Amino acid sequence: MRLIALDQLGFRPGHVKRAAVVLEGASGLDGQPLAFRVVDAAGTKRHEGRLTKAALDAASGDVVACADFSALAAPGNYRLEVCGRQSGPFAIAEDVYAPALRLTMRSFSGQRCGCNVDLGGGYRHATCHMDGAFHASSGRSGKLANSGGWHDAGDYGRYVVNSGISTATLLWAWELYPEALRGLKLDIPESGGAVPDYLAEIRWNLNWMLSLQDESDGGVWHKQTSEAFCGFIMPEKDTLTSYVIGTGSEPYKSTGATADLAAVAAISARCFRPFDAAYADRCLAAARKAWTWAMANPRVLFRNPAHITTGGYGDRNCADEILWASAELFRTTGERQYEQAFLEALPDDLAMDEASWGSLAPFAYWTYALAEKANPFVRAGIVEATNEAAALRILRSRENGYGNSLRLHDYRWGSNSAAANDGLLLLLAHHLEPNPAAVDAALANLHYLVGCNCHGVSWVTQLGHRPFQRPHHRPSAADGIDAPWPGLLSGGPNAGGGDAVANKLPKRPPMKMWVDDERAYSLNEIAINWNAPLVFLLAGANSKLG
């Protein structure tokens, strides 16, 4: 036996509890199922059973058997034993995911730009990137005051498109799982104010997104970054000018950024209304203006202008972003013009897949289905398509040795976010129509991300007994502290290559195509749009899900 892999945080008492046990080569396929037992902290046996029959897992190439100890529901601290070998420690408790939710949400505070950041434990940086200006490609010139935002990923850029899905995912978690998030204490400068910590953290990024809207016409500039990535230095040491970058020609703003802001600001208007009505009004006005611009300019695509080499987030088709903005504005206002735009653009075939920064149609469908005044026939079609997509993932989750819902070709750049976003889809399916199997599969993806994988690693920094250590993340590399900044999700296995380290890895089954190396940005970078669905999953895991 080579490895016992399980969720390093543990399990809630009523949930399914499984571990993956990796057996030695092909011989593991022939033997009788082995016995396992679960022991408590004193070494006393609390549960015993037999592994399932071992099978070859195509994603990892491992021979894997499953230990199912769902029947053990007594809260406590445990280890799993097979043939005298023990797993790492794990807990069974109702609040077992609460620290993880706080840690992963606080990682956004760590990504704050334009202010002092101090997460405790030495994880801090001074005010950064205050030297802002309009780039010639924006159609404007002159200096610009910094207005916050989150550093996007391992770099210090800020991108409206990627901020769009990240912020929306977090706001959706707020709307779906209020009981898990309302009381969340983040210890941020805004704590104790009228706005709950969770929303206050999100507002830091929203304010920056709003600042990229051109007041004169409602369009939104695509991004604010330096011309090229800086070295592996702390953010305050990066003195390159932070430019507002546009498309380089009329109308300078991009459809993707503008429609994304319209959608996010429309959600914000709903979420902030009970706490700060004036801010909600401001968000709604910005959303309406952005939507009008995007409807009038539906095909202004973004490509990096000459001499700009930071992230592009260039989309080939922004129809799904506009569809999403229309649906969010309809859900917020109930107004006919937005519903009409949504229904007119709604495709006959609802291609339902997990959402990503360039593919927002699922968000458009789901938010329409959640709207109070949704047409019941359209809603039923969306629920059906979502159930079908969930059913496929439930099946894959049952077939995978480690319980995740990924297909072999899903192990590409950012595959861990695909697992998290599949989790979001599964939880949405359950939210639209009760589906306990979808909840189990969503949680299985969470288990995969924090330990139940062929590396036996938690892909979230400082979480679990064996978290990864070397994210491609400038502050983690440059701060002089050995352990990385807390709460960050690795991009995860990527069979497609993409950087010098990944390209040199020997070819192995796709889940194995990962190493813990900070140079490997296609394997081990972190990003706000990867952490956001993880927070969503954890918010769900901290809720009743009844």
Ligand SMILES: [Zn+2]
């Ligand atoms: Zn900064």
